[in-house]
Amino acid sequence: MKVEIVGGGPAGLYLAILLRKADRGVDVRVLERNPPDATFGFGVVFSEETLGALRDADPETHLEITDTFARWNRIDIRFGGRELSSRGHSFSAIARKRLLEILQARCRELGAELEFGVEVEELPDADLVVGADGANGLIRSLREFGTKVRAEGSKYVWFGTDHVFDAFTFAFRETEHGLFNAHAYPYDERMSTFIVECPEGVWRRAGLDEMNEDESLAFCEQLFANELRGRELFANRSVWLDFPKVTNETWHDGKVVLLGDAAHTAHFSIGSGTKLAMEDSIALASALARRKWDVEKALVDYELDREPLVERTQQAASDSAAYFQRIASFAHLEPIQFTFNLLTRSGRITHATLGVRDPQFTRALDSWLGGRGVSPPPAFSPFELRGVRFDNRFGLAESAVAVTVEGRKTADEPTIAEWQRPEGRVLLRLAHAGRRGATRPRSEGVDLPLTDGWPLISASSIPYGPFSMKPEELSGEGMEQVRAAFVAATARTAELGVDVLELDMAHGYLLASFLSPLSNRRADEFGADPLRFPLSVLDAVRAEWEGPLSVRLSVTDWHPRGMDLGDGVAIARVLREHGCDLIHVEAGQTIHDDRPQYRRGFLTALSDRVRNEARISTIVGGYLTTLDEANTIIGAGRADLVLLDLPEPQIESPVQLSNTVLLSEVRS
Amino acid sequence: MPGATGALLLDWARRADEGSFSSLGVLDRVAYDSYEPFTALAGAAGVTSRIRLATMIAIGPLRSTALLAKQAASVHGLSGGRLTLGLAVGARTEDFDAAGVEHKGRGKRLGEQLAYIRGNVDADRVGPSRDGIEILVGGMSGPAYARMARYADGYAHNGGPPRAFANAAGRALAAWSDLGRPGKPKLWGQGYFAFREPDRGNAYLLDYYAFTGPFAEKIAAGNLTSARAVKDFIRGYEEAGCDELVLFPAVADADELSRLEEALA
Numbered sequence: 001m002k003v004e005i006v007g008g009g010p011a012g013l014y015l016a017i018l019l020r021k022a023d024r025g026v027d028v029r030v031l032e033r034n035p036p037d038a039t040f041g042f043g044v045v046f047s048e049e050t051l052g053a054l055r056d057a058d059p060e061t062h063l064e065i066t067d068t069f070a071r072w073n074r075i076d077i078r079f080g081g082r083e084l085s086s087r088g089h090s091f092s093a094i095a096r097k098r099l100l101e102i103l104q105a106r107c108r109e110l111g112a113e114l115e116f117g118v119e120v121e122e123l124p125d126a127d128l129v130v131g132a133d134g135a136n137g138l139i140r141s142l143r144e145f146g147t148k149v150r151a152e153g154s155k156y157v158w159f160g161t162d163h164v165f166d167a168f169t170f171a172f173r174e175t176e177h178g179l180f181n182a183h184a185y186p187y188d189e190r191m192s193t194f195i196v197e198c199p200e201g202v203w204r205r206a207g208l209d210e211m212n213e214d215e216s217l218a219f220c221e222q223l224f225a226n227e228l229r230g231r232e233l234f235a236n237r238s239v240w241l242d243f244p245k246v247t248n249e250t251w252h253d254g255k256v257v258l259l260g261d262a263a264h265t266a267h268f269s270i271g272s273g274t275k276l277a278m279e280d281s282i283a284l285a286s287a288l289a290r291r292k293w294d295v296e297k298a299l300v301d302y303e304l305d306r307e308p309l310v311e312r313t314q315q316a317a318s319d320s321a322a323y324f325q326r327i328a329s330f331a332h333l334e335p336i337q338f339t340f341n342l343l344t345r346s347g348r349i350t351h352a353t354l355g356v357r358d359p360q361f362t363r364a365l366d367s368w369l370g371g372r373g374v375s376p377p378p379a380f381s382p383f384e385l386r387g388v389r390f391d392n393r394f395g396l397a398e399s400a401v402a403v404t405v406e407g408r409k410t411a412d413e414p415t416i417a418e419w420q421r422p423e424g425r426v427l428l429r430l431a432h433a434g435r436r437g438a439t440r441p442r443s444e445g446v447d448l449p450l451t452d453g454w455p456l457i458s459a460s461s462i463p464y465g466p467f468s469m470k471p472e473e474l475s476g477e478g479m480e481q482v483r484a485a486f487v488a489a490t491a492r493t494a495e496l497g498v499d500v501l502e503l504d505m506a507h508g509y510l511l512a513s514f515l516s517p518l519s520n521r522r523a524d525e526f527g528a529d530p531l532r533f534p535l536s537v538l539d540a541v542r543a544e545w546e547g548p549l550s551v552r553l554s555v556t557d558w559h560p561r562g563m564d565l566g567d568g569v570a571i572a573r574v575l576r577e578h579g580c581d582l583i584h585v586e587a588g589q590t591i592h593d594d595r596p597q598y599r600r601g602f603l604t605a606l607s608d609r610v611r612n613e614a615r616i617s618t619i620v621g622g623y624l625t626t627l628d629e630a631n632t633i634i635g636a637g638r639a640d641l642v643l644l645d646l647p648e649p650q651i652e653s654p655v656q657l658s659n660t661v662l663l664s665e666v667r668s
Numbered sequence: 669m670p671g672a673t674g675a676l677l678l679d680w681a682r683r684a685d686e687g688s689f690s691s692l693g694v695l696d697r698v699a700y701d702s703y704e705p706f707t708a709l710a711g712a713a714g715v716t717s718r719i720r721l722a723t724m725i726a727i728g729p730l731r732s733t734a735l736l737a738k739q740a741a742s743v744h745g746l747s748g749g750r751l752t753l754g755l756a757v758g759a760r761t762e763d764f765d766a767a768g769v770e771h772k773g774r775g776k777r778l779g780e781q782l783a784y785i786r787g788n789v790d791a792d793r794v795g796p797s798r799d800g801i802e803i804l805v806g807g808m809s810g811p812a813y814a815r816m817a818r819y820a821d822g823y824a825h826n827g828g829p830p831r832a833f834a835n836a837a838g839r840a841l842a843a844w845s846d847l848g849r850p851g852k853p854k855l856w857g858q859g860y861f862a863f864r865e866p867d868r869g870n871a872y873l874l875d876y877y878a879f880t881g882p883f884a885e886k887i888a889a890g891n892l893t894s895a896r897a898v899k900d901f902i903r904g905y906e907e908a909g910c911d912e913l914v915l916f917p918a919v920a921d922a923d924e925l926s927r928l929e930e931a932l933a
Contacts, residue, residue, distance in 0.1 A: 250882035300885045308831055440787075446818040446847050448787040466783040558810070588814075589846075593776055596810040598842040623842035645845050 001026045001293055004124035005132055006139050008032030008114065010044070010096075011260030011277035012132030013103035017058055018285035020110035023293075029113040031124070036104060036116050041096050042160040042194075042236070043070070043187025045271035048090040050279065057282045064102045069094055070186040074167035077342060078227065082335045086343060088357030091168060091271075093187040099274075128295050129256045130284075132277075135244050137262035145258060146249025151242035153267055153321030155208070156197040157216065159238050163231035165192045170342060171227045172327070178202030179328045182224050183269060194233060195268065196220045199325055203240065213238060243267050243321065247314070251306075252299035259284065264310050266317035269324055270346055276313060280306060316346035319605075329612045333637050336368050341636040351377060351631035365635050378634035379627055383641065385548040385581055385617065388499050390425055393634045394627075394642050396500065396619070397422045400429040403485040406454055407432035407510065410441050416489040421496055427619075429502040429552060430489050430541075432482060434510030435464045435471040435519075447592065457482075459513040459520040459533075465592035473522065474510075479533055482510065486537050490544040500582065502550040503541060505534055507589035512554060515571065516590040518562045531571065535578055542579040550582035550619065551575050555606050558588035558595050565609060572614035582640070583610050584619045601629055608638040619643065669872055670701040672920040677708060678715050679922045685716035687929055691752065692716070693724035693858070693914035699762040700876070706739040713747035721750050724858055724914050725806045725824050727758035728781045729774040730767045734794050737785045745796040754824040754856070755782065756806035760879050775811050782819035804856055808836065813843035822854025822911070828890065830904025833857045837909050857910040859892055859901055862918040863927040866893035869918030891918055895931035902932075 003019060005012040008030045016028045046054075055062040069092045077084045107114055123129055123142050131139025140147050161184070169184040179202065183195040203209060208216055213235055221233045246265040251258045260277030284302045291298040323345035330338055340361075343349050355362040367373055369381035383390040390396065401419045402408040408415065409431075419428070438453030439446070447465045457478055458464075458471035474482070486503070493501055505511040511534045513519040514526060526533050542549060553575070555568025563571075572583050585607040588594040596602075603622030611618040621643035624630060630642045684692050692712055694705040709721045721743060728736055744751035757774045758764070764771040782805065783789065785798055805816035806824035816823050823840040825833050837855050844853045862869025870888040877884035892898045898915070905913050917924045 253882070296885075297889075300889045304829075304886055304889060442848050443850050445786045445820075446849065448783065448819075466780040467787055467789050593779060593811065594814070596814050596843070596846070598810055598813045598839040598846065600838045600842055602842055602846075621845070623838075623845045645841075 001128075002126040003028045003128045003130065004126040005030045005130040006120045006124070007131065007133035007137065007260075007262070008034075008036075008100075008104075008116070009132060009134060009260065009277070010099060010103065010274050011281050012130065013100065013107055014058075014061075014278050015130060015132065015259060015281035015284060016107050016112035016114075017061065017103065017110055018281055019288070020107070020112045021058060022285060022289045024111065026293075027113075029115065030107065031118045031120050032114070032116050033119050034116065036100075036114070037097075041158055042191065043093040043185065044096050044099060044274040045091055045093045045185060046275055048092075050275040051092065053279060053282055057285075058106070061102055061106050064106075065094055065099065066092070068098055068188055070164075070188055072167050072186065075343070076165075076167045076169045077335075077339045078169065078171040079338055080172075080331075080335055084335055084339045085167065086339065086354070086358050086361045089168070091185070093185055093193070095187050095191065096274075098188070123256065127255060127293075128288075130259055131256065131262045132259040133262050135246050135261040135265050137258070139256065140248070140258060140262055143253040143256050145251065145253060148247050149244050152245040152318060153243050153269070154197045154199045154325050155203040155240050156195055156243065156268070157220070157238050157240045158236070159194045159196065159217065159220065160234040160236065161192050161194045161228055161231055162190060162234070163192060163228050164190060169227065171224060172331075173223050174331070175202075175206065175223065177205035179331060180223055181324060181327060182220075182227060184227065185271075194224075194228075196224070197269075197324055199328075208240060216240065245314070245318065245321075251303045255295050255299075257284065257299050257302065264314060266310075266313050267321035269320045270313070270317045270348075272313050272317065276310060279309075316348050320346040326609070326613075329609070330637075332612070332615070334368070336365055337635070337637045340365050341638070344632050344636050350628050351635050352628040362635075369635065377627070377631040379630035379642065381634065385500070385640075386546070388425075388548050390499075390641070393640065394630050394644050395424060396641055396643070397424050397426050398429070398643060399426060400431055400504070401489070403430050403432050403482070403489045406457070407434075407437060407482075407485070409433040409437055410439055411450065412441060416492050419496070421498070425499045426497075427500040427502055427550065428493055428496075428498040429504050429550075430486055430493070431504035432485070432510035434458045434508070434513050435462070435468065436508055438469065458510065459526070460522055462519060462521070464508060468592075474533075479526075479536075483537050483540050487540050487544050490541045494545065498547070500548045500550050501541070501545050502552055502582075502584060503534075503538060504552045506552040506554040506584070506586040508554075508591060511537060512590055516554075516557050516562055518557055518559060518591045531574060535574070538575065538578050538580060548581045549579065550584050551580045552584035552586055554586045554588060554590050555583075555610055556587050557590045558597065559591060560595075562590065562594070565606060568606075569610055569613045572610050572616055576614060576616040580616070582617045582619055583614070585610055585622075585639070598623075600625065601633075604629075604633055604638055607633075608636075611637065611639060617641075621645070669876070669918075669920055672703070674703075674711070676920060676922055677703060678711055680917075680925060681712035681719075682715045683922065683925050685719040687925070688932075689719060691720040691722050691912055691914060693722045693916065694726075695916065696723060696726040696730075696758070697760070697763055697876075698727075698730060699760070699766040706743050709743045709751070710746055713743060713750070716747075716750075719750070720752050720802075721747050722752035722804075722856075722912075722914065723754045724856065724916075725754035725756040725804070727763060728755040729757060729777040730763060730769055733777075733781045733784050734790065736781055737790075737798060738794055738796075740785065740801055741794075741796045741798045744798070744801050749800050752802040752804060752856075753785070754804040754806060756812070756824065756826075762879065775809075775815075778805075779811075779815050779819075782815060786819045802854075804854070813839050814847070816840060816853065817843035817847040817849055820853070822856060824856045825858065825910075827858045827860070827887065830901065830908050833905055833910060834908035854911045855909055856912045856914065857905045857908075858914045858916060859890065859905075860887075860916050860918045861892040861898055861924070861928060863893060863895075863924060863931070864921065865919050866891065869893070872918050898928070898931045 287298040287301040366375040435458035440448040456471035607620035617640040619641040620639040803820040804824040805820040873888040
């Protein structure tokens with residue numbers, strides 16, 4: 001059995017070690033284009049979990065690796081002139097150069113052949129060829145793997161420094177060009193990694209696109225002089241880069257397999273690249289051993305084993321990359337909320353999991369939100385809007401009525417005259433279904449037209465879905481009537497003890513049909529200014545209603561020719577200027593065949609952007625099923641109120657009684 | 669599948685109905701040696717009395733809308749109201765080519781078909797009655813989940829390990845909630861098994877799914893070849909909230925059904 005490994009980074013070397021360990025009969029050769037002592041980059045990070053896997057796979061290298069490790073359990077965030085710390089995050093790092101030395105030595109000890117300075121241009125002849133040649137790997141291009149490489153996140157540059165940080169440090173620095181941030185961590189007793197990052201626009205404004213390596217190093221050194229405590233930055237091919245997100249449809253083709261960055265990358269801001277690469281090696285070596293060197297079967301096993309974890313990590317990494325790209329929009333948050341938002345950016349840490357790692361931090365966050373020394377978690381913190389106080393963030397009862405009989409979605413939907421007020425804090429939504437009106441009850445399906453419906457109206461005369469009735473374009477007179485109906489309903493609402501009044505401008509109903517270019521094709525001024533009619537309704541209602549006023553808004557059409565989130569944020573800003581207090585964030589359904597992106601909490605990221613970019617309070621649902629999600633969202637400032645889909649708790653099941661004796665039988 | 673005679677199919681249906689199973693499922697493919705799903709279920713309807721008859725799934729857009737409604741309603745009528753109609757857009761261009769149907773626009777057409785069947789459109793002209801047909805929709809795209817939540821009673825997953833099902837189920841539930849449907853969608857899953865001749869089963873799966881390229885190997889690797897694997901699979905699906913799990917044989921052998929029953933006992 002002969003194995004050729006292309007690429008002598010951590011993945012390739014570690015695989016060579018594990019293969020030789022498992023079977024000395026296997027010929028293993030590692031081909032590396034660079035000399036043995038060449039190394040790019042500074043330190044690499046491991047979590048406790050990865051270390052455990054390395055210990056189990058090869059105790060000898062584990063011992064050496066952990067010998068020179070820098071370890072920490074704190075994350076420091078320097079933001080807005082403050083430094084906040086969160087504890088309980090066990091991480092370790094090692095110099096990449098030292099790691100390679102250890103792995104190379106172990107390879108030699110185990111008899112794996114190492115060849116340096118070799119450029120591989122065609123597939124080597126072997127029983128197994130491993131492409132461990134990195135994010136720009138060549139092996140990938142020699143076969144069909146369905147490779148995609150696209151830039152993700154901000155511009156970034158790697159440096160080293162001889163200032164030894166004592167924690168993982170995120171530092172933020174405001175400049176006249178925009179916000180910069182640094183990721184810094186120690187990797188041995190004298191050095192730290194120091195990565196500087198900023199969005200592309202900031203990078204250009206600062207003139208970094210035209211600076212050479214020395215100039216940009218000097219720029220960064222000066223910018224973060226405070227963090228560096230007067231120490232130097234060191235360059236090592238330190239040029240500004242775009243992070244390449246690599247994905248492959250498959251990681252193997254026949255006897256050729258991809259490993260580490262060649263197969264998949266994960267944005268550096270979650271520090272998982274080397275961890276994933278070495279875990280790949282472990283998975284591949286054990287699949288080969290388990291399948292007794294049936295290479296084809298082992299490669300399928302390897303891919304099936306690794307795929308879900310890699311996919312989750314890549315999703316988290318992309319979320320993290322997107323977070324740092326938009327970091328400026330969070331600059332208005334209080335440092336403690338800013339910090340919690342940062343810690344929970346990739347969805348891997350929640351309020352509950354942070355509470356286990358660092359109960360002091362969550363307690364501080366809870367009491368900041370709750371206003372008392374010991375406060376319940378964020379979802380139970382009070383909230384106030386235009387003088388109305390809410391005892392918690394999730395207990396708002398949602399209710400909707402049609403403003404006119406013709407504006408009903410279904411025949412059994414209540415109008416304002418028929419509405420019964422539920423208990424508790426109530427949000428009442430005033431809606432006109434527009435072209436989605438006159439349909440059968442939602443228990444049967446959605447948008448199924450009634451056979452005996454009523455005439456419909458919309459911004460333009462376009463039916464909503466298949467077999468939907470064609471609506472009539474709303475006339476000037478019709479607009480006045482609709483507006484008057486909203487105002488009349490508002491006047492009734494004031495008598496009914498509603499806490500929050502909401503106007504429905506979402507999901508393709510009448511007001512929404514004006515907002516989207518997909519449903520508004522009018523040639524008049526209401527087509528030229530899509531907000532004009534919905535805003536006139538908002539203004540009229542605002543004049544009538546003194547309490548908190550919410551607008552339910554589809555902030556994106558989820559369609560390539562429709563409104564995107566940027567448009568949604570812009571509309572939210574205008575609504576705020578017109579006295580709207582709260583955006584109830586929704587997405588899509590503005591047309592029948594949109595392209596929704598469903599997952600648990602699918603509206604959270606949208607709410608985050610609306611709230612922090614348009615600077616308006618938001619309410620968000622989107623299939624949130626746990627209080628932990630609510631705590632994390634509220635704690636991180638991604639919304640102000642949440643709507644939960646809580647399943648009924650099922651902790652009890654009926655007991656099947658057997659051997660029951662009927663009383664009558666006993667008597668007889 | 670190749671090698672399955674009509675007699676074998678009917679024998680399988682009869683034995684499933686007499687046994688402890690709750691549903692009988694069929695697949696759909698035109699350019700392959702396999703039976704047409706509605707015809708197969710019509711045959712099964714004649715030799716069964718109890719078991720639900722499910723297309724898991726049928727490729728809606730291959731058929732004209734009225735004909736699809738008529739075929740489904742006919743099976744539903746012939747079986748005394750036992751049809752579960754699973755529909756999806758299909759993944760193979762060869763099937764569309766063989767049927768002479770445009771592949772492009774299939775998602776939109778499926779939406780129309782669902783609106784037609786569920787909305788009882790033309791029901792006075794195109795009988796028999798569609799009342800009470802349970803509808804499932806499959807597919808992994810955003811629009812597929814939306815179609816499911818808009819028109820169907822539940823979701824038909826396309827197979828894979830329990831965690832893949834759990835992920836899809838989460839998306840289906842999110843779509844259901846977004847469309848404002850009351851209650852919860854029924855969640856159907858599926859898997860393949862081959863006890864006696866696993867290699868032959870794998871070969872069939874590699875062939876059947878050859879059009880997916882490298883994914884065929886992964887599907888074949890998921891073939892359940894022992895009682896233990898089947899039990900673990902069922903447990904995983906149960907935990908992920910699966911309401912109905914359809915296990916398809918990967919070899920044409922009626923005794924595989926008895927082996928499955930033994931494994932589940």
